[in-house]
Amino acid sequence: MDPDSVKSTLSNLAFGNVMAAAARDYQKELLATQKAQASQGTNEEVDLDDLLDDPELEKLHADRIAALKKEAEKREVLKRQGHGEYREISEGDFLGEVTGSERAICHFYHHEFYRCKIMDKHLKALAPQHINTKFIKLDAENAPFFVTKLGVKTLPCVILFRKGVAFDRIVGFQDLGGKDDFPTRALESLLKRKGIIDERKKDNDEDDDDEYGRNRSVRSSDVQDSDSD
Numbered sequence: 067m068d069p070d071s072v073k074s075t076l077s078n079l080a081f082g083n084v085m086a087a088a089a090r091d092y093q094k095e096l097l098a099t100q101k102a103q104a105s106q107g108t109n110e111e112v113d114l115d116d117l118l119d120d121p122e123l124e125k126l127h128a129d130r131i132a133a134l135k136k137e138a139e140k141r142e143v144l145k146r147q148g149h150g151e152y153r154e155i156s157e158g159d160f161l162g163e164v165t166g167s168e169r170a171i172c173h174f175y176h177h178e179f180y181r182c183k184i185m186d187k188h189l190k191a192l193a194p195q196h197i198n199t200k201f202i203k204l205d206a207e208n209a210p211f212f213v214t215k216l217g218v219k220t221l222p223c224v225i226l227f228r229k230g231v232a233f234d235r236i237v238g239f240q241d242l243g244g245k246d247d248f249p250t251r252a253l254e255s256l257l258k259r260k261g262i263i264d265e266r267k268k269d270n271d272e273d274d275d276d277e278y279g280r281n282r283s284v285r286s287s288d289v290q291d292s293d294s295d
Contacts, residue, residue: 165230
């Protein structure tokens with residue numbers, strides 16, 4: 067199947083989901099209005115046609131549709147900028163990538179280092195969930211200029227950028243419990259505290275993972291947990 071056709075189909079499906087969500091919200095608004103009228107203690111029957119013609123409800127519905135459509139359009143723009151996926155870039159693309167987005171995360175890695183592969187796995191899982199932040203990776207061996215410029219000495223090294231300016235970093239796993247088996251939620255919690263990703267709605271069963279991340283987080287400089295560059 068043609069890739070462009072697939073993207074178009076997926077985009078149409080996504081927009082369809084937006085419309086379906088708006089329809090569900092509209093139904094909830096109608097039910098809420100019906101309950102409010104019933105609670106007034108009257109025995110009058112609610113005319114659904116009158117509700118559908120209510121200008122205030124129509125405005126609420128239109129505003130909801132417009133907001134969802136705007137959000138969908140924003141997501142499409144970000145995807146065209148490389149958001150929503152974890153991508154490898156070259157040294158020549160580096161400046162354009164980190165300056166082209168409000169927030170960006172770049173993992174400097176070595177393809178033979180085991181802990182870099184662990185970091186890859188977690189960043190790849192987080193990228194689609196935090197589309198407002200760009201997730202990229204750069205082979206340290208093939209980027210000597212920026213490795214030196216940014217003072218990358220230990221791998222894995224995840225550098226956080228805001229408007230093209232590096233403001234924080236995660237070096238090795240010392241902030242993630244110092245062990246290899248930390249959950250993705252622990253890294254997500256750390257990135258959230260550093261302000262590079264936004265809060266997202268969580269399911270109840272995710273709370274334990276967040277607690278794990280907080281309990282396992284240590285900042286001991288004498289923990290030798292990373293591969294040297």
